[in-house]
Amino acid sequence: MSAGDKELFCATRRRFLASAAGATALTSVGVAAGTPSPAEAQAAAPTVAVAQTEAFRSEHQAGIVTFPIQHSTYFAAFDLVTAKRNDVAKLLQAWTLAASRMTAGDTAQPLGSGLTLAAMPDAKPNGDDDGSPDFSAMSSDTGEAIGMSPSRLTLTFGFGAGLFIKDGKDRYGLARQRPAAFVDMPKFVGDQMAETRTGGDLSVQACAEDPQVAFHAVRQLARIAEGVAQLRWVQCGYRPSSGERHLLGFSNGKGNPSMTDTAVMDKVVWVGSEGPAWMRGGTYLVTRRIRFAIEHWDHMPQAYQEQAVGEIKYSHTRSAASEDDEDNPSHLRIVTPDRFTMLRRSYSYNDGANIVAERWPPWRQGLEYDAGMFFICYQRDPRTGFINMFDKMAKYDAKLNQFWTHEGGGLFACPRGARDGEFIGQDLFKAR
Amino acid sequence: MSAGDKELFCATRRRFLASAAGATALTSVGVAAGTPSPAEAQAAAPTVAVAQTEAFRSEHQAGIVTFPIQHSTYFAAFDLVTAKRNDVAKLLQAWTLAASRMTAGDTAQPLGSGLTLAAMPDAKPNGDDDGSPDFSAMSSDTGEAIGMSPSRLTLTFGFGAGLFIKDGKDRYGLARQRPAAFVDMPKFVGDQMAETRTGGDLSVQACAEDPQVAFHAVRQLARIAEGVAQLRWVQCGYRPSSGERHLLGFSNGKGNPSMTDTAVMDKVVWVGSEGPAWMRGGTYLVTRRIRFAIEHWDHMPQAYQEQAVGEIKYSHTRSAASEDDEDNPSHLRIVTPDRFTMLRRSYSYNDGANIVAERWPPWRQGLEYDAGMFFICYQRDPRTGFINMFDKMAKYDAKLNQFWTHEGGGLFACPRGARDGEFIGQDLFKAR
Numbered sequence: 113m114s115a116g117d118k119e120l121f122c123a124t125r126r127r128f129l130a131s132a133a134g135a136t137a138l139t140s141v142g143v144a145a146g147t148p149s150p151a152e153a154q155a156a157a158p159t160v161a162v163a164q165t166e167a168f169r170s171e172h173q174a175g176i177v178t179f180p181i182q183h184s185t186y187f188a189a190f191d192l193v194t195a196k197r198n199d200v201a202k203l204l205q206a207w208t209l210a211a212s213r214m215t216a217g218d219t220a221q222p223l224g225s226g227l228t229l230a231a232m233p234d235a236k237p238n239g240d241d242d243g244s245p246d247f248s249a250m251s252s253d254t255g256e257a258i259g260m261s262p263s264r265l266t267l268t269f270g271f272g273a274g275l276f277i278k279d280g281k282d283r284y285g286l287a288r289q290r291p292a293a294f295v296d297m298p299k300f301v302g303d304q305m306a307e308t309r310t311g312g313d314l315s316v317q318a319c320a321e322d323p324q325v326a327f328h329a330v331r332q333l334a335r336i337a338e339g340v341a342q343l344r345w346v347q348c349g350y351r352p353s354s355g356e357r358h359l360l361g362f363s364n365g366k367g368n369p370s371m372t373d374t375a376v377m378d379k380v381v382w383v384g385s386e387g388p389a390w391m392r393g394g395t396y397l398v399t400r401r402i403r404f405a406i407e408h409w410d411h412m413p414q415a416y417q418e419q420a421v422g423e424i425k426y427s428h429t430r431s432a433a434s435e436d437d438e439d440n441p442s443h444l445r446i447v448t449p450d451r452f453t454m455l456r457r458s459y460s461y462n463d464g465a466n467i468v469a470e471r472w473p474p475w476r477q478g479l480e481y482d483a484g485m486f487f488i489c490y491q492r493d494p495r496t497g498f499i500n501m502f503d504k505m506a507k508y509d510a511k512l513n514q515f516w517t518h519e520g521g522g523l524f525a526c527p528r529g530a531r532d533g534e535f536i537g538q539d540l541f542k543a544r
Numbered sequence: 545m546s547a548g549d550k551e552l553f554c555a556t557r558r559r560f561l562a563s564a565a566g567a568t569a570l571t572s573v574g575v576a577a578g579t580p581s582p583a584e585a586q587a588a589a590p591t592v593a594v595a596q597t598e599a600f601r602s603e604h605q606a607g608i609v610t611f612p613i614q615h616s617t618y619f620a621a622f623d624l625v626t627a628k629r630n631d632v633a634k635l636l637q638a639w640t641l642a643a644s645r646m647t648a649g650d651t652a653q654p655l656g657s658g659l660t661l662a663a664m665p666d667a668k669p670n671g672d673d674d675g676s677p678d679f680s681a682m683s684s685d686t687g688e689a690i691g692m693s694p695s696r697l698t699l700t701f702g703f704g705a706g707l708f709i710k711d712g713k714d715r716y717g718l719a720r721q722r723p724a725a726f727v728d729m730p731k732f733v734g735d736q737m738a739e740t741r742t743g744g745d746l747s748v749q750a751c752a753e754d755p756q757v758a759f760h761a762v763r764q765l766a767r768i769a770e771g772v773a774q775l776r777w778v779q780c781g782y783r784p785s786s787g788e789r790h791l792l793g794f795s796n797g798k799g800n801p802s803m804t805d806t807a808v809m810d811k812v813v814w815v816g817s818e819g820p821a822w823m824r825g826g827t828y829l830v831t832r833r834i835r836f837a838i839e840h841w842d843h844m845p846q847a848y849q850e851q852a853v854g855e856i857k858y859s860h861t862r863s864a865a866s867e868d869d870e871d872n873p874s875h876l877r878i879v880t881p882d883r884f885t886m887l888r889r890s891y892s893y894n895d896g897a898n899i900v901a902e903r904w905p906p907w908r909q910g911l912e913y914d915a916g917m918f919f920i921c922y923q924r925d926p927r928t929g930f931i932n933m934f935d936k937m938a939k940y941d942a943k944l945n946q947f948w949t950h951e952g953g954g955l956f957a958c959p960r961g962a963r964d965g966e967f968i969g970q971d972l973f974k975a976r
Binding site for chain 1: 688693753756757763776779780784838846
């Protein structure tokens with residue numbers, strides 16, 4: 113983080129900071145003096161300067177051990193639709209520049225400038241000669257985040273297997289750079305991974321304190337990518353403003369290694385000398401869209417839920433009864449031994465409800481919540497991380513597996529962060 | 545708001561207030577002294593007491609002129625599946641009790657109690673004799689909001705036309721109580737209202753500062769309703785933490801009447817002596833799920849966008865050029881004269897993306913954002929409010945109408961608030 117980044121404070125903050133400042137006002141006024149109405153609290157709010165910026169340029173990519181974890185995410189996977197290696201490199205160059213601007217609270221590019229990869233120095237992947245449209249009159253920014261705080265926006269980029277080899281073809285001459293740890297994701301017991309929600313050649317995870325800021329960032333990156341990469345699937349997610357409960361009502365993220373302990377993160381998250389040069393300081397990302405069968409779960413006796421999870425629901429304490437049952441292990445009993453093989457950074461998702469009709473007795477046909485967990489984890493090696501742990505869960509976490517379905521996701525290699533003047537993944541594209 | 549409500553402060557606050565308190569710490573330490581890391585700011589956060597409660601019991605229902613508007617909503621429409629008027633009354637009684645508890649930050653019912661309408665005094669709509677399942681072992685609360693702040697939760701209840709008459713049938717003997725203002729919603733030019741996203745006999749709008757708290761509340765109400773009412777459609781929404789821009793990038797909610805001016809709200813929002821007794825102090829709610837054609841919009845020249853809206857995008861100022869064009873009016877020119885006929889309280893929504901294939905030239909087939917506006921307005925009379933204004937928009941707002949589709953929504957009569965000992969809609973069910 114440069115000194116300049118550290119001192120970057122947002123000048124245009126409105127309600128978010130009024131809320132924070134409202135707390136200040138309440139403290140000084142004192143509770144006994146009466147609670148000001150929200151309108152009064154806003155009016156009394158002093159202007160305070162708060163760092164709302166997470167540095168984009170650093171040794172590791174931001175958005176992985178960034179703490180506290182931001183409250184909103186917008187995740188996008190892209191398919192590359194170009195045949196040219198240089199197009200991909202130029203896209204990453206354009207994305208890096210746009211990300212460094214947006215994470216600082218700025219627009220993706222200067223207002224008034226044309227929005228096309230052709231505007232990048234020596235980049236012409238989308239030039240006039242290939243029939244792509246002329247975007248010179250388009251808005252250079254879609255506008256919905258103008259005037260908003262940077263909201264601790266982070267943008268984390270990843271590479272899917274398809275960047276290295278797709279349908280048996282080495283499209284970009286990168287196949288030999290694929291790390292040994294970057295295996296194809298196996299199919300686990302019970303997996304119901306929909307093609308339309310799975311995979312992708314590139315990934316972008318936007319995290320921010322505000323959902324509009326997160327979406328805005330991906331929207332600009334998708335526009336910049338036009339003609340080179342197109343959206344394959346997206347997923348919104350949120351984390352509750354306090355507490356750590358997922359939508360089954362139990363604790364989430366317990367037993368995570370400490371994100372602020374750099375020695376632990378070096379051991380668990382960051383690729384070291386075992387990886388190829390371009391991947392050192394990077395990490396592997398696994399995401400899973402896990403739909404919860406909420407209506408079914410909500411009909412189960414609480415005692416069953418607690419045995420399945422291995423935790424007392426209302427007190428959050430571990431349940432001794434299920435701990436002792438070797439033959440019928442709880443979720444926590446299965447996963448706890450391996451908990452330090454990955455850093456979990458999951459979000460809940462809530463995409464409303466869909467109409468379903470099932471002949472399962474006897475509960476309900478009709479509208480079913482489309483909500484659950486957007487599971488996210490980062491690890492130094494997916495084989496010893498997610499794959500090892502989830503293989504056990506898929507086989508033995510029998511009580512809980514009935515109540516969730518893994519519908520989509522992906523495995524992505526996230527290279528190290530881009531330092532000044534570099535672009536994300538530069539070492540990979542310079543490797544021969 | 546009772547004195548007890550006013551003094552209800554949440555004892556279990558975590559990150560939300562740590563964020564507020566972090567601002568306090570920064571103010572006293574001073575920016576020049578260096579920015580504490582987020583972890584340090586959290587560690588230094590003093591415990592402050594902040595009112596996070598909106599009163600449930602009052603003359604008008606909360607969640608309508610509640611200000612500032614909370615950042616999250618979860619809206620649900622229900623179909624009544626009972627033939628008995630008393631079942632509906634008992635459901636509203638149970639919902640009122642649960643709402644008064646949850647808006648105060650409590651569980652829907654005491655932990656450990658059985659979750660069934662049969663637990664309500666003299667209510668047996670879901671009793672043993674009709675074959676409904678025994679829920680006595682079910683968790684009394686699904687748990688995901690335990691330990692969280694009330695987050696300014698409001699729950700606003702409404703009645704759809706189907707409560708009064710459905711398929712020509714007066715199911716509950718309430719047809720003669722239907723107000724004259726509660727007309728059937730006309731079909732407007734361009735409407736593409738999907739049956740599965742439209743209507744409903746009952747509505748619940750949960751608004752809160754936290755999406756998990758809002759969803760939790762509707763989830764409990766849906767569980768309580770089992771056997772009497774079932775979910776028909778739902779919609780999540782959010783408002784950005786600052787600024788007032790919708791996802792087309794222009795300003796949202798400009799020219800709204802003042803929510804804190806009670807004389808104006810009496811004139812615009814609250815039904816007076818013109819309505820039937822049970823509806824006085826209530827209001828009419830119109831919602832519309834308006835999907836934006838974001839990818840198409842983002843390809844339009846900025847000058848076109850500004851002419852369509854009637855506003856300069858980046859500065860938020862009105863555009864004189866389009867104001868002067870009588871024959872080709874801007875959106876703002878069309879809606880501004882009628883702006884004080886309703887109170888708008890809209891949210892943006894972002895449900896990710898869907899796969900579409902259209903033969904529209906020449907832009908893109910593939911993934912399309914499923915995002916836009918969940919339009920919400922409250923008015924004293926929908927005929928002079930939404931219906932009058934939207935009829936003009938549907939016909940004349942031609943430049944913008946190409947870029948959005950009204951996919952669903954509803955019209956609901958929201959009765960006055962429940963005072964101590966009353967339940968929502970009590971006057972209606974006592975009327976004969």
